[in-house]
Amino acid sequence: MRRLLRILLILIVLIVVFGLLTMALAPFLISPQPAPGVTDVRSVASANSRFVAVQTDDDPVELHYIARPGANRSDQSEFEPLRPTSPTFVLLHGFTFNLFTWDRLLDVLERHGSVIAYDQVPYGLSAKPVPQGSDGLEVYSKAAALQRLFAFLDAFGIEQAILVGNSSGGTLALEAALAEPERIAGLVLIAPWVYSKRPILPGWLAGLPQIKRLTLALARYLGTTNPLLDYSYADPAQIDEERRALTSAHRLVAGWDLAWSALLQRSLTDPVTIAERLEQIEQPTLVLTGD
Numbered sequence: 242m243r244r245l246l247r248i249l250l251i252l253i254v255l256i257v258v259f260g261l262l263t264m265a266l267a268p269f270l271i272s273p274q275p276a277p278g279v280t281d282v283r284s285v286a287s288a289n290s291r292f293v294a295v296q297t298d299d300d301p302v303e304l305h306y307i308a309r310p311g312a313n314r315s316d317q318s319e320f321e322p323l324r325p326t327s328p329t330f331v332l333l334h335g336f337t338f339n340l341f342t343w344d345r346l347l348d349v350l351e352r353h354g355s356v357i358a359y360d361q362v363p364y365g366l367s368a369k370p371v372p373q374g375s376d377g378l379e380v381y382s383k384a385a386a387l388q389r390l391f392a393f394l395d396a397f398g399i400e401q402a403i404l405v406g407n408s409s410g411g412t413l414a415l416e417a418a419l420a421e422p423e424r425i426a427g428l429v430l431i432a433p434w435v436y437s438k439r440p441i442l443p444g445w446l447a448g449l450p451q452i453k454r455l456t457l458a459l460a461r462y463l464g465t466t467n468p469l470l471d472y473s474y475a476d477p478a479q480i481d482e483e484r485r486a487l488t489s490a491h492r493l494v495a496g497w498d499l500a501w502s503a504l505l506q507r508s509l510t511d512p513v514t515i516a517e518r519l520e521q522i523e524q525p526t527l528v529l530t531g532d
Contacts (some may be wrong), residue, residue: 268454275371275496276461282366285493290366294394299380304393305366306359307340309351316519328426329399332358333390336434337469339365341487342407350405359393360412361386362500365490369500381507387416394424405429412437415515418524428526432473437513447509454501454515460501464491475531 244435256314266352279285291308294301308392317323330350332427340358342429350356364429372378379385390413403426411433418425463469470488473479491497 244245251369254423265316268451270459271454271458272333272453272479273457273499276492276498278358278493278495278497280495282494283468285490286366292366293393293396293450295389297385297388297392297398299460300370302362302368302370302389303341304359304362304389306393307347308349308358309356311351311353311355311502327401328354329402330356330406331390331394331399331402332356333404333406333413334358334361334364334430335406335410335469335473336469337364337463338407338488339490341365341406342491344487354403357397357399361413362389363491363497366494369491369494369497370503372503373494378503378507381504383413383511386413387420390417391421391424400424400443402424403427403429404431405431407431410518411435412513412515415519415522418522419518427524428522429478429529430526431529432531433528434513435516435519437516439513439532440509441512444510447506451508452509456505457502460505464489464498464501 262498283290286292286305287307289307291306292303293306294303303462330353332340332343332346332350334340339360343358347356347358357384363369370380401424404414404417406412406428408431411430412435414425414428414430414505415435418428442452467485467488470480470485474480491501
């Protein structure tokens with residue numbers, strides 16, 4: 242009996258050691274080679290696409306945007322740089338999406354004022370910085386996204402905006418309303434990401450090279466198969482090929498997967514805490530959600 246127990250113990254130890262070695266080494270089988278694509282995003286941009294460089298505490302980044310001047314602005318073409326009127330709707334898309342989220346709502350909103358939507362970094366055709374080292378990951382922090390939003394408003398002289406946010410874009414809209422309430426006239430939140438339960442890891446763990454490779458694999462999965470697109474529709478059969486192509490605009494750009502991976506890695510140490518401060522929101526707010 243003792244011999245049998247000893248053999249079982251040895252087997253258990255071997256299994257544990259093998260499992261630990263597999264967890265430690267298997268992630269390195271994920272190729273770090275960046276995804277192919279264009280380096281000049283203007284070569285794949287639509288006719289309505291525009292680009293603007295915004296300056297924050299980090300290096301300047303280029304944002305891809307589209308704009309509508311408003312139904313009552315006969316003096317301005319949508320192809321010119323935006324000269325916003327009041328009210329101005331600024332549209333903030335959700336996690337893994339891009340500004341084309343809003344293309345079927347632009348006409349509706351334009352009846353009420355100027356409309357502008359941009360690709361948040363690193364989505365769509367906006368910049369896709371690939372940080373070197375953990376310090377560079379700050380470009381993908383919540384604070385950096387908030388800075389870019391206000392720098393974007395400043396670039397067009399938008400003193401006050403109505404923010405329309407979907408999912409994590411709704412979270413960003415709420416953070417903006419708290420950070421500079423005098424600049425946010427109102428909020429429209431579509432299924433806002435408020436009560437998040439995503440995993441949060443200590444910095445040392447999130448910084449392991451194995452975690453970096455695993456986030457790269459997850460980024461490629463999310464960015465290639467677009468599972469959240471199907472999940473966001475009550476009836477996925479309503480998603481046509483044009484919608485799928487527009488949602489996949491980032492895949493035209495070289496190295497998009499490395500940028501998405503960096504964003505995911507940074508998010509592992511950046512908890513969503515907006516639920517704790519909802520009572521501080523004073524702007525008129527419309528919330529749209531459903532099952």
